[in-house]
Amino acid sequence: MSTTASEMYETTVGLEIHVELSTNSKMFCACPVDFGGDPNTRVCPVCLGMPGSLPVPNQMAIEYTMKIAAALHCDIARFHEFHRKNYFYPDMPKNYQISQYDHPIGTKGYVEVTGDFGTKRVGINRVHLEEDTGKSTHVGGSGRIADSDHSLVDFNRAGTPLVEIVSEPDITSAEEARAFVTELRAILESLDVSDVRMEEGSMRVDANISTRLTGAPEYGAKVEVKNMNSIRSVGRALEFEEKRQRKALDDGETLVQETRHFDEKTGTTSSLRTKEFAFDYRYFPEPDMVPFEPDQAWIERVRGSLPELPASKRARFAEIYGLSDKEIQTLTTTSATAGWFEEAVAAYGGEAKKISNWILADLYGLLNESGQELSDGKIAPAQLAALVKLVDDGAISGKQAKEVITVMFETGDDPAKVVEERGLKQVSDTGAIEVFVDEVIAENPDAVEKIREGKDGTLGFLVGQVMKKSRGQANPAMVNDLLRSKIN
Amino acid sequence: MSIDRKTVDHVARLARLDLSEEERTRMQGEMTAILTHAGKIQELDLDDLEPTSHAIPLRNHMRPDVAGRCLTQEEALANAPKAEDGRFWVPRIVEDSGE
Amino acid sequence: MSELLWKSAKELSEALSNKEVSAVELAQAMLARADEVDPKIHAFLKRTDEIALEQAKAADERRARGETSSAFDGVPVAYKDIFCTKGVTTTMGSKILETFVPPYSATVVERCEAAGLTMLGKLNLDEFAMGSSTEWSAYGPTKNPWDLERVPGGSSGGPPALIMSGGVPWGWGTDTGGSVRQPAALCGCVGVKPTYGLVSRYGIIAFASSLDQAGPFARTVEDAAILLMLAAGHDPMDATSIPQEVPNYLDGIDAGIQGMKIGIVKEFTDTEGLQPGVKQRVDEAYTRLERLGAELVEISLPSFQYAISAYYLVAPAEASSNLARYDGVRYALRSDEGTDIVKMTSRTRDEGFGPEVKRRIMLGTYALSAGYYDAYYGKAQKTRSLIIKELDAAYEKVDLIVSPSSPDTAFKFGAKTADPLSMYLSDIFTVPVNMAGNAGISIPCGLSPDDNLPVGLQIIAKSLDEKTMFRAAHAFEQDLGFASDPGMRPQI
Ligand SMILES: [Mg+2]
Ligand SMILES: [Zn+2]
DSSP: OOOOHHHHEEEEEEEEEEEEOOOSBOSSSSOBOOSOSSTTOSOOTTTTTOTTOOOOOBHHHHHHHHHHHHHTTOEEOSSBOOEEEEOOOTTSTTSEEEEOOSSOSEEEEEEEEEETTEEEEEEEEEEEEEEOOOEEEEESTTSSGGGOSEEEEEOSSTTOEEEEEEEOSOBOSHHHHHHHHHHHHHHHHHHTSOOOOTTTTSEEEEEEEEEEETTOSSOOOOEEEEEEOSHHHHHHHHHHHHHHHHHHHHTTOOOOOEEEEEETTTTEEEEEEOOOOOOOOOOEEOTTSOOBOOOHHHHHHHHHTOOOOHHHHHHHHHHHHOOOHHHHHHHTSSHHHHHHHHHHHHHHOSOHHHHHHIIIIIIHHHHHHHTOOGGGSSOOHHHHHHHHHHHHTTSSOHHHHHHHHHHHHHHOOOHHHHHHHHTOOOBOOHHHHHHHHHHHHHHOHHHHHHHHTTOGGGHHHHHHHHHHHTTTOBOHHHHHHHHHHHHO | OOOOHHHHHHHHHHTTOOOOHHHHHHHHHHHHHHHHHHGGGGGSOOTTOOOOSOSSOOOOOOBOSOOOOOOOHHHHHTTOSSEETTEEEEEBOOOOOOO | OGGGGGSOHHHHHHHHHTTSSOHHHHHHHHHHHHHHHHHHHOOEEEEOHHHHHHHHHHHHHHHHTTOOSSTTTTOEEEEETTBOBTTBOOOTTOGGGTTOOOSSOOHHHHHHHHTTOEEEEEEOOSGGGOOSSSTTOTTOOOOBTTBTTBOOOSSSOHHHHHHTTTSOSEEEEEOSSSTTHHHHHHHTSEEEEOOTTSSOOTTBOOSSTTTOOEEEEESSHHHHHHHHHHHOSOOTTOTTSOOSOOOOTTTTTTSOOTTOEEEEEGGGTTOTTOOHHHHHHHHHHHHHHHHTTOEEEEEOOTTHHHHHHHHHHHHHHHHHHHGGGOSSSSSSOOOSOOSBHHHHHHHHHHHHSOHHHHHHHHHHHHHHSTTTTIIIIIHHHHHHHHHHHHHHHHHHHOSEEEEESSSSSOOBTTTTTTOHHHHHGGGTTTHHHHHHTOEEEEEEEEEOTTTSOEEEEEEEEOTTOHHHHHHHHHHHHHHHTOTTOGGGSOOO
């Protein structure tokens, strides 16, 4: 009996995620946390590592980190402190990074992820707070560091509060990794502590992936994959790497511990450096700062400030709105989207499903074209609710409503105003419709005869004629009824 | 206690000090002497004590999350040995190759 | 004007307020004195004559309007070149910062400026405050005004040398393991190491962050207490700064020491290398304290014998990290050699740092590196806990502790530079105070009968008990009459 490759090997993935916090000021100084701006204009003696400057920790950054730890079901440390991580790098102003070492803010948490693989818990090893580095631009050659002539360093980003989240090696496939990052991103987004934009680097994912024979006692050689700039890339990079490692083992090769770079264009990874000489970071407690001992009240206050997290939100949506998993997944991608939906449902007062349909079938198409999020579009939740009510009340037809929503999307106008301006009012006045109905009956004696003989299918033709005369503004249900009663 | 030459080289690399041959040789002797003296603390029984990183028992010293004034680009770069396009110029970035 | 040169800051404050002298005249007199003595003692790394005169003029204008920034508005001051001064080069006594012009000032400097003190200049020190003789300054040593063949002590050698040459009434140094108290002892003036966290470290170039503390030098205890009060107190820019009000140290400073319990450290009595002349003067000082009404109590602090060992692991370890930022990228020196970043940084650091700094960086890097951390750095920090524990127990029995400030008087140039360990032992009496974060003061207790050079008495107080420390020091000083005796000044 042959064993398939997927049973022969097992993949182990651990993820390390860095998230830039969206505080007002930097981690250890008062420079604003802000993207853009001319190089080296959001810097001060502290974040430039100037002689004599001292770091003073940002209270909000610490609270945000506690919040993240709480949301990831971590134990929140009653004692935590900063260490110095010493190594030379030109975009790191002090040549040490202030980070947390053996006393991080959060430990022993988990994230529950769901997908085709089912539902599983991925352990969170730690959540700690540190500072970001500056940014180098490599000049000469291809623009990559390897063949550049020199580099230019901008320290605007240096000192931005950075939270590092380290998962346990509980992930066993690219699919699980993708699901984990998606869920983590949704959790962080709901906490409103970061922009979590992978493309812009405010959320950065590194993966450690290894392959071993199923059941082998030791993990395989650990390969670190870098440069995955979207959740999609995480999946692609790990899929590629998983296959590459399995094939290498099949071919009798020995895998080595190395760091590999993911190439977005080719979808492949390539070795960045194989010789993993042991870094000696010489960690020691940061003498410029005193430790932290948050009391129970502080920790409780942070826990109490947690918003509804994506998992509870999804459960609630299923329960009270009766939506499908797929719908829920889409409507809860961000808390802003979910909030928008709930506001619309509340304004509407009717069946949530209808609102969901309008969002998913119509609004999303428009949003995708313009690359916007639901919450930054021009349509307000109450406006969508008003539109759906107009259809319910028979004021306009469903078809007309689709035209109206396109206009609303462009202008942000109320549906009533659009209907008015475009003259789209559905005619439900019996007198007006009767005139058209009588005309159509008079003009189509043959069709009328067929109906009288019981050929009901012809009724639709007559309805169409009436609608045409009314330029689409007649209420089709009323037309139907009138035709029937006059013919029979 | 004796520091060997290999350790001197390793430590000099970690510390980014391009010491001359002569300096390395002298450093080996001096480090041995000083660390021998410093090693006196090995005599002490310190098992029951926590390390002291801070001599004062302060806790939770933080600043409010309020943004303030920055340096101008000119001020930031004023002390730079070399700058270009508003940034600090550094020679080719290479990885520390280890030993 | 020359009679002004030896007046205390307190006396100068009165002279200014009585309009006997103007701030500009004062600054001019001190700068003229610098012209005279500095070629001999080399206390200055940079004179800031223009700033001094400008600030003095502003002080005089304020006074003319009937306003003053403080009672000391217009009194000159000078800083060890470790304090960042906005727009004025701050070199740390190192080639690596030869051209460094800070865009900001240290909190100490800002507070002194706010009090109206006029800055005469930046004074010499051992490179990166590492040393006990000022011989490690990259810009040449400072000389002891008592004997130009001898060191002024260090690392803050510049301020006490200038003060005891009549060049300035007071000045600021920093003390990481004795760098204020030891040079104060060797130059015959008063030097204070305040409680860790009392004075903001913001803008003071770091040597060993958990030990560094700024401290005043002066010719009288009162002046030292006043200068400390002008700058001490909580600073939000320093996360290790103590958030407490600073008491007025002059309140009750005259109350004497009747009934005070003063500890004498048993383990220090037979310290190896303690000069007989120093021992004699210090023993006499103990007797004097007793005569003034204090009760002397012998205390045992066995861990003090290990303090130097632990210190020479902790301080270099922190220094190795603090000094990593001097890499040739953002400020001051960059080596011309090296076409890649690793080579450029390694060359810059080799060219920019002197031998003592390199030695400490190597020691500290070693003490922190993998495999050695627990045995060295970790154990040294536990030794620190032991020192604190023993001191806490001692303070149950005594109010203050006394000892010599330095095992010897000012030594000759070159006497200790060849043997780093012998230089390190200069700090044997002062280091435990830094390790515990306590307060300490060195005050003159006479001239050694061996060589006619000043001897310093150290008085140690528990953290934040500067008031008791100043009271005892003042009582001793008044009784000895050293500060007021013109015969007890160097003939320079
Ligand atoms: Mg990190
Ligand atoms: Zn800053």
